[in-house]
Amino acid sequence: MALLIIVSFVAGLATVVSPCVLPVLPIVLATGVGGDRRRPYLVIAGLIASFTFFTLASVQIIQTLHLPSDALRTIAILVIALFGLTLLVPRLTVAFERLTARLPGIGARLAGPDLGGSADEGRSGLRGSAAGAIGSLATGAGLGLVWVPCAGPILGAITSLAVTAPGSLNTVILVAAYSLGAGLPLLAIALGGRVALSRLRLRSASMWAGRVFGVLVLATAGLMAVGADTAVTTALTNDLPDWTGVLQAPERVTQVQAALHDLGVGPAPSSQAGSGSGSSGLSVGPDAPDFTGIDHWLNSGPLTMSGLKGKVVLVDFWTYSCVNCIRTIPFVEGWYQKYASDGFVVVGVHTPEFAFEHDTANVAAALTRFGITYPVAQDNEFATWTAYNNEYWPADYLIDASGRIRDTHFGEGDYAKTDGEIRSLLLEAGKAALPSASPLDGSVPVSSGQTPETYLGLARGASYVSPLSGSGTFTFQMPNAIGDNMVGIGGSFDFQDEYVTAAAAGDQIKLSFRARDVYLVMSSDAPVSVTVDVQGGPGVSSTEDVNANGAMTVSAARLYHLVHLSEQFGATVTLTFKSAGVRCYAFTFGS
DSSP states (O other), X not given: OHHHHHXXXXXXXXXXXXXXXXXXXXXXXXXXXXXXXXXXXHHHHHHXXXXXXXXXXXXXXXXXXXXXXXXXXXXXXXXXXXXXXHHHOHHHHHHHHHHHTTSTTHHHHHHOSOOSSOHXXXXXXXXXXXXXXXXXXXXXXXXXXXXXXXXXXXXXXXXXXXXXXXXXXXXXXXXXXXXXXXXXXXXXXXXXXHHHHHTTOOHHHHHHHHHHHHHHHHXXXXXXXXXXXXXXXXXXXXXXXXXXXXXXXXXXXXXXXXXXXXXXXSOOOGGGSOOSBOTTSOBOOOBOOOOOSXXXXXXXXXXXXXXXXXXXXXXXXXXXXXXXXXXXXXXXXHHHHHHGGGTEEEEEEEOOSSGGGGOHHHHHHHHHHHTOOSXXXXXXXXHHHHHTTOOOSSEEEEEOTTSBEEEEEESSOOHHHHHHHHHHHHHHTTOOOOXXXXXXXXXXXXXXXXXXXXXXXXXXXXXXXXXXXXXXXEEEOOOSOOOTTOEXXXXXXXXXXXXXXXXXXXXXXXEEEEEEEXXXXXXXXXXXXXXXXXXXXXXXXXXXXXXXXSEXXXXXXXXXXXXXXXXXXXXXXXXXXXXXXXXXXXXEEEO
């Protein structure tokens, strides 16, 4: 445990050089502008306490109070915006102090000792000092709620533990160590900014800096409100050198992974996993992590890896609007039907990509639509995903009768190989006779030159022909020409992080693509008619969602099959929405 505490603290320190710290830097620097000398200390103390508490308890708070998943973040952004306003408009600071000074009992504890003066002056100074302390702590608390540091192995493990064992002493200690490590460099930045400003020795400079930082803090709060902070951080993480990954290297060493495994997080490192191979010829891997942080079980009661000992298990990570996952379902369901009586179990771990995929009713409807009969666990908080250190949809982990991972497969294809491995592990477990093997096509319907998956939300933005300036409702004229793999928009659309919404009847989305099949994740609160027009492709035919006249209806949140051509080809597809309200998330493709 001592090793994990040290590594957690060092991992927290390393966050100061990651792009994920950039959204909070303006706020941290602003704490050093004028005001109480204690403000930087109080803000960072609030950040450490808030990040620790809400890492441990946010899931429980949201579920207990039945709040929207972003409710706490929204409150925090409002607190940060209020802090920015107090910097920009000093009179608001006085009003805020008068308001918070009335809190009974708190003022005396936070204001510190009386430094002399009359009774009235002392009480006034006491109240003002207390109010400033409360405001600083509140700002830090808000900062701790909105700050999302780049997650290395340690933070991922801590988050998983917070879901599965929020009250354990080990979890509390590790979260506190990480938070303290992250807070100290931020405190140094705040104090450094204060020292640099004080050297100007000009009152006007302090006032000027306060207003500048006020604007910066308000702008940062605005970016956070529309989710742009996450988008910017993701882009920088992808584009900048991976020095954070280098600093996270100590988190990945065998001793640390072994210590995490002892706490019940993640698989055992390879040095602990055993060696050699079983009679199946498959290498013997680590013990399979248990199913943790599961919201609901469908088609089954709760399952555990210990309860599945003696059976061969396929853990399949998927999400119901992912076309790659959908194409694997017939094979996975086929294996379950074929080998279940011989001791084979499939557990589908549904880990959502979009917000609507958190809804149990939507997942249940998908099970019916796809004919899934094997057990499915809703992993809404990514706890089991994190325990497996998974990174892909779909992903399969094949586990033997002793509970050890024997093979993994990411993405589509190699179905005959997986079928053979299932048979080998069942024979290794002592099954004397199995159904005869069936020939399976292991090809993947993706070829060179095919259009890549194209997201329409701002967080992972599509290749729009028309430039976008942020979230909100905008009106565009459909461009005359659209380049390859580009998206054109005509009419009024509301742009959000995950999706765009048609805001009026007649709105259009046009895509230039190269593929055989085109799909689009869509949803609508009420049924909406949509026409689908394909130009330039050979052998256009109807699909299960679009009739021969190019008409379809969008309602439930799911993947819709828009286009099927006789061969992969370059073409365009235009969607015309007959009324407002259709949310469009991402195009995916097949050949």
